[in-house]
Amino acid sequence: MRWSNYFIPTLREDPADAEVISHKLLLRAGLIRQLAAGIYSYLPVAQRSVLKISQIIREEMNAIGGQEFFLPALHPAEPWQESGRWSVMGDNMFRLKDRKGGDYCLGMTHEEIFTEIARRELRSYKQLPQVWYQIQTKFRDELRPKSGLLRVRQFTMKDAYTFDIDASGLDRSFEDQRRAYCRIYDRCGLDYVIVDADTGAMGGSASNEFMVYTDAGEDLVASCAQCGYAANTEKAASRIPEIEDGDATLEPEKFPTPGVRTIEDLTTFPGGAEASRQIKTLVYVAVANKGNDVQATPVLALLRGDHPLNEAKLSNAAARLVNRDGWELTSVRAAHAEEIFEWMGANAGSLGAVGVTKLPVIADEALRGRRNMTTGANEDDHHLRGVNIERDVAVAQWTDLRTVIEGEGCPRCEGTLRVAKALEVGHIFKLGTKYSVSMGASVLTAEGKETPIVMGSYGIGVERILAAAIELHHDEAGIIFPITIAPFHVVVSPLNVRDPELKATADRIYREMLSAGVEVLYDDRDERAGVKLNDADLVGIPFRITIGAKKFKEGKVEFYDRAARRAEDIAVDATFEHTGLRIEQAFKRLNTPKH
RNA sequence: CGGGGCGUGGCUCAGCCUGGUAGAGCGCUCGGUUCGGGACCGAGAGGUCGGAGGUUCAAAUCCUCUCGCCCCGACCA
Structure with a gap:
């Protein structure tokens, strides 16, 4: 070409x-x-x-x-x-x-x-x-x-x-x-x-x-x-340290928390609790379909205060709840503010699952057995403390809902997750x-x-x-194609096409490669050397034969390996053979099974 | 859909705030000099300023609407 x-x-x-x-x-x-x-x-x-x-x-x-x-x-x-x-x-x-x-x-x-x-x-x-x-x-x-x-x-x-x-x-x-x-x-x-x-x-x-x-x-x-x-x-999944909750006998106690809207707020509120001692209550909607009928089911997702919800996991849990009688879950979404108030009787920021029976509750495993927890009271500006989740909340499903975080323990060994x-x-x-x-x-x-x-x-x-x-394979100059997927295997670049000798040699090399089936791009443009070299680097063709006047006088051309960023001088007459060999080696490296 | 940004020659952008009849660099064409890492000189071509409406003597510039594109959060190869 x-x-x-x-x-x-x-x-x-x-x-x-x-x-x-x-x-x-x-x-x-x-x-x-x-x-x-x-x-x-x-x-x-x-x-x-x-x-x-x-x-x-x-x-x-x-x-x-x-x-x-x-x-x-x-x-x-x-x-x-x-x-x-x-x-x-x-x-x-x-x-x-x-x-x-x-x-x-x-x-x-x-x-x-x-x-x-x-x-x-x-x-x-x-x-x-x-x-x-x-x-x-x-x-x-x-x-x-x-x-x-x-x-x-x-x-x-x-x-x-x-x-x-x-x-x-x-x-x-x-x-x-x-x-x-x-x-x-x-x-x-x-x-x-x-x-x-x-x-x-x-x-x-x-x-x-x-x-x-x-x-x-x-x-x-x-x-x-x-x-x-x-x-x-x-x-x-991940392994996290257990938390010691202390006294198991406390009963839920409502207390006023004016202005508290977030987990973070409650950690600093007098009489509040640190995030890991809070229950986060999220209202979601499980949307299911049966033929052309659509049904929206509200669900509550409970997590430890400092744990982020994983919607993919919630979606799987919700599917287990709603997939019956031909209904099939299509998606889950966070409830809108109006829906939350309608179903819970309170606004986001004061939500809790204690005493909730109308909505199915899906609770994260990390909450299992937890006591003395603090959570919303389902009354604006009020929270509950002393909550024992297994005693006080009607959990419909225990499952993993949490997104793992870097640094937590590997679920399969003693290692740490990245x-x-x-x-x-x-x-x-x-x-x-x-x-x-x-x-x-x-x-x-x-x-x-x-x-x-x-x-x-x-x-x-x-x-x-x-x-x-x-x-994966690039540098400041451009693409570095793996040879197996490279658009061309080699580019032949005579640096001055007006020099008849250079041009003739480049023509010959190009035609020789072409007829041997080498996928060669021939940069026969009348451009300055800098343009040609930069373009060749940018496009990322694995090998380049550079033909310049100075080395050509010594009977040599330059063979450039794009990936290694290494150039070597080779005899003009050896170009074809050398290139063929290098291409073959490059293919072999990638085609040899690794796994 | 929510939030943020941008639409001006082929490309990258300035001009917009403070309205006055459109610019730069690169690219392109022609001539000349140059020629191993994106040259230089000279001469050119090329733009309904995303679109519509409005304000105004006058709109790239101000206002309204609209379309498109990019980026950040909810989907997947």
């Missing part, structure tokens, strides 16, 4: 609306341009890289028996209504109507559509297992698109689905996928951790996320260096029979009994791999 005629619109300055490093570099190096919030055009350089990532994914999926499909991105509402997700997905789903007024949506993921095929065509256990996948565009009307390609409204996802006869089959399929994912990220040059994760709107029993540690990430991962425990903080930002680049789920039951996908067993297919679902964000690679 000749640079002079190839579209790489590099930018000298950082674009104004880019914040994170990958976003800046993707724009500056001429890989992407924005069309609208969270919607990007991939320019030729990006497209080459994306195709390579896709190909790596494809190879690893095929290696575990995956069969590639290509399903529609435009879906009728029916399958989504059958699974219940037409309402669960809420505003995150792009919806539209056709000319006849029929409801359609743009696919966010394809469980329903693959299941729709499976239920029509799969009849017998003999046909299982099946491993189906596609690499396709997904649409999500994100609340807040941001950070370049990291959170967008249109993106490419590799989504795979497995269909097994039973749980142990699913376990095997899941493990196959997990290993394939490790190979994919290894080959793409990403450092990652596998963490326990919440299943969220996907449903199902178990899930693992593949996370890349980077400050550009939006998730928090709690990990233990001692035993290797790692979990998304939506799911992570919490760090991370980016989710893949997520694998054991779905079980959620979709096969709701959509009626079943097969006959060897015994002739009808049984729902046991499913798994496995996703990779293709552009997130690209962005994560840049987050």
Whole structure:
């Protein structure tokens, strides 16, 4: 490819609306341009890289028996209504109507559509297992698109689905996928951790996320260096010291607390209590749906005063309360001020669960057995002290509701948890029979009994791999592509194309590489050396052959290794061979299994 | 949706507070000099100042509405 005629619109300055490093570099190096919030055009350089990532994914999926499909991105509402997700997905789903007024949506993921095929065509256990996948565009009307390609409204996802006869089959399929994912990220040059994760709107029993540690990430991962425990903080547990409560005989006593609105206020109020001796009472609404009916159930969440609520955990607890008789939880939200007063008879700041029977109470495990606690009295400007939670509060469910904090104890060993930002680049789920039951996908067993297919679902964000690679591999000068996903392997840069000798040599090297199948970009532009070198660094091509007049007179060119930032002089005649060798080595380094 | 910020040549921004007929740097075109880390000189092209309405003799500037984009909190690959 000749640079002079190839579209790489590099930018000298950082674009104004880019914040994170990958976003800046993707724009500056001429890989992407924005069309609208969270919607990007991939320019030729990006497209080459994306195709390579896709190909790596494809190879690893095929290696575990995956069969590639290509399903529609435009879906009728029916399958989504059958699974219940037409309402669960809420505003995150792009919806539209056709000319006849029929409801359609743009696919966010394809469980329903693959299941729709499976239920029509799969009849017998003999046909299982099946491993189906596609690499396709997904649409999500994100609340807040941001950070370049990291959170967008249109993106490419590799989504795979497995269909097994039973749980142990699913376990095997899941493990196959997990290993394939490790190979994919290894080959793409990403450092990652596998963490326990919440299943969220996907449903199902178990899930693992593949996370890349980077400050550009939006998730928090709690990990233990001692035993290797790692979990998304939506799911992570921790060990905390017990608190000695003293006298068990005290009875609840109401006392006036004018002006006290927060946990913090009460810690300094005379006769108040320190945060760890308070009960925090939060009013939430569990929204559930059954077909097109929607139901809102108020619930109380109780935590120790100094513990932050984890909404993902509350959501799971609320689901256990409301998921019955066909109702299914769609979301939880904090109650509005008016709702709180209506249900509790007091305003936020004076709320408590003592004596509350109308709202189900979900209490955090850290409160179990606690006595002499202080909490709101459900009367404005009054609190209660001497509260013994197990005696005085009608707890409907004890569970873990708390978000872990850096420095707390590891739940599995004596170690200490560290919490760090991370980016989710893949997520694998054991779905079980959620979709096969709701959509009626079943097969006959060897015994002739009808049984729902046991499913798994496995996703990779293709552009997130690209962005994560840049987050991980860059310097002040620009991108440093891992060679496996680099748009080109080598750039040939004659520093003065008006010098006929240099030009002729560069031409020859370029053509030799081209005909040998080397992915070479030839910077034949009539630009100053500085421009060419800076552009090559910015775009991040792993190797550069620099041909300058001075060394050329000695029969030498410069071989530059972008990642090592090291240059060496090599004989002109050895260029082809040397480059081939270095490319081969670079590939080998990434393609050698690490996990 | 709540909070904050920004929309002015292709890009980065100044001008706005205190209304007076639109600027700089980079990029682009042409000519010349230069040529190993984003050169220099000269000459050019290029802007409904996001949009609509209003105030005014006069609006990029003041007022109202609206659209878009970015950032911070509730969703996910």
